[in-house]
Amino acid sequence: MSLMVEVKQFTLKFESNPKGDTLSNLNFRLNHGESLLLLGPSGCGKSTLTYCLNGLYPRELDGEVHGEIVINGKTATAYRPGEISQQVGVVFQDPETQFCMLTVEDEVAFGLENIGIPHEYMEEKINHVLELVQLLAFKKSAISSLSGGQKQRLALACILALEPSLLILDEPTANLDPIATKDVIQTIQSIQEKTNCSLIIIEHQLDGWTELTNRCLLLNRNGEIFYDGDLRNAIACRLEELEEQGIWLPKVTQYFLKNRPQTERELPLTVGEINPFSLFESKSVNTASIPSEAGLPYVKASHISWKVEQQPIIHDISLTLYHGEFIAIVGANGSGKTSFSRILAGIQRPTKGSVSIKDRKIGSWKESQLREEIGYVFQNPEHQFIANTVYEEIAFSLRLKMETEATVKEKVQAVLETCGLLHLQHEHPYTLSQGQKRRLSVATMIVDDQPFLLLDEPTFGQDASSNAQLMGLLQGRYKSGATIAMVTHDMELIHDYATRVLVLHKGRLVADLAPAELWAQPIEKLHDWQLALPIQVQIQNCLKKEGDYAAQSS
Incomplete structure (x- = not known):
């Protein structure tokens, strides 16, 4: 060659x-x-x-x-x-x-x-x-x-x-x-x-x-x-x-390392390679259900529709989000996920319908009050950068709230360390890698401790260590009572973290269910929605088929 x-x-x-x-x-x-x-x-x-x-x-x-x-x-x-x-x-x-x-x-x-x-x-x-x-x-x-x-x-x-x-x-x-x-x-x-x-x-x-x-x-x-x-x-x-x-490993490989780290054979790189492996006890899928009593109603969307130049993007969506949920918003590219998340955050006005937070319509909130209630992480991190250094970007909102410099320093340093950005605190945000920009965009939101976080693809461009840190941070906020809604294409994150999944298809809300219920849908329906089963579920299904076959043969 x-x-x-x-x-x-x-x-x-x-x-x-x-x-x-x-x-x-x-x-x-x-x-x-x-x-x-x-x-x-x-x-x-x-x-x-x-x-x-x-x-x-x-x-x-x-x-x-x-x-x-x-x-x-x-x-x-x-x-x-x-x-x-x-x-x-x-x-x-x-x-x-x-x-x-x-x-x-x-x-x-x-x-x-x-x-x-x-x-x-x-x-x-x-x-x-x-x-x-x-x-x-x-x-x-x-x-x-x-x-x-x-x-x-x-x-x-x-x-x-x-x-x-x-x-x-x-x-x-x-x-x-x-x-x-x-x-x-x-x-x-x-x-x-x-x-x-x-x-x-x-x-x-x-x-x-x-x-x-x-x-x-x-x-x-x-x-x-x-x-x-x-x-x-x-x-x-x-x-x-x-x-x-x-450095990320293939998801199948990660799964086998976690569940059977002492295997004597080569680890599989794809689902198709797991057939030669003997069966083993595997973890069950996420069976969390939508909390109907655990949290009070928090955000209500009533008959939301949105058009761009007479082109319908969102079609008549109504739903209620509850305090303390971890929500995944999923669907095909162009299905309206980002537009809907911006409407929920009060960044974008719907053509029809309304959004209320704590039984109060978003339009009646002062902008400063609304931003103390809702944190939003954009799909493109650069859309939200306004300062000349990483440190100042995170400190900006704290200074708007008239925090003391000692408090600002303490909070910023803690977030910088958590998000793996401490060594970059004096760099300009635009000089960072895409993954680092993403972590900075999340850091600027979480430093304010808003009770409602909306994140648009927060984990893309992240290495394995950064991803674990970021999701650990969000999980910590969730456990402390925050409501989190995350637009994502990552089926593994949905499986591991979400309590509820909203599926958008061609601008319509076509499913609102728990992750385990989503994975139980016919595969043809999932593919129609441009979704796939997470690797864990694929492996469990494959192993179950092998087990059924072995039982029938014996």
Whole structure:
């Protein structure tokens, strides 16, 4: 195989961090047609390496680099601006950063125009890539009208249209529902088989990707490579180091480590690999039910509807939330989850209907009082940043409440430590990695101790350690009496934490039930809602089938 990428003794340092390297002495190769999982904790330099591979760094770098990156036999710095994009296509972690046009169709066409594709060939190409990512129906839509997950798929379509030799995907499924995630992985696999392009996949959640590639490149918190090879071997031989660095393992692997850590056989990476394993006693699913008496009515939504330019987004939703619930809001990309959560938080006014908190309509609350009652974490963390340092961002709301400086310092330091941001307290929020920005957005809300927290995808972009810290924090707030509502695509979080699940489908509330009741729904119905069973339930179902088969055979 011929070389696609060669990275030789590559080191990068930012001017803002003169004491340490962000990337340190990297050496690795990637062949044509080869796939690689680039894994590491949040903030270890994975996205920074992407900027180096596609030529943004060192051209736009405030800092210095040493070493060399060779793309298709030519050093990355020797490519002219824009030329390297025909070799290396990147789907960035935040898709909005790469859009420059107003409509879906024009955004895909923009890249094709830049590489000189004749107009008569564009229509077919645009339709083809939009169909691949299930956005053909949105061809004429404004990008601003798309959900976060739909924007992610549009970014992928724009890159696929250019047919690069190397495709880099920076958390490409972070905002996608479970079925869309599976579809994207299958699409990428099909494209690679047809084009023989090389792949670098940056992900925290590995499920689905391990069937596409098993080679992994592992970075530690110092931006150093500590392993390059087979993922299964890394788990067998470097498990302690993986856990110390907060690198996610496939969910099936996590489950077996927790339930049967002393297994003598290789740990499975996928549900399909568990059949050879003997049965064992497994934990039961979450059987929490909706509390009808445990908490008093807290938030009431009455006949909520919302339209954008006469396009219905939310259709006549009525429900009551109770004190002390942990609620998951789920559904397909574009089903209205974010819009509904913003209406509940009083950030967005409904076209029809009303929301009341403590039997008092939101419109009658003073804004300052409402924000003391409700904390909201946006899907895009940058939408809520207003200060110049991480410390000041968290301190801002405390100072508005006229807290003493001693109290501000005590509370901010505690939250910084809990959220793993203490070492970044003097950094500008916009310089953080996406995972760190997410933790900061959560930190700015929880520092105020509001009794009602609404969070839109709070865990995307988090490594295993940060995810555990964040969910432990939310669980602590829940146990202390807070009501929590969380928009999420993570079925495992629903299984482990939620007491109640609201399912939205095409802007309608189609189910309101406990997690165990949701998992008991027909699988066809779950797929129609773009949901999937959590790994724990899949494994238990698989083991139950084996047990039933063994009983029938004996």
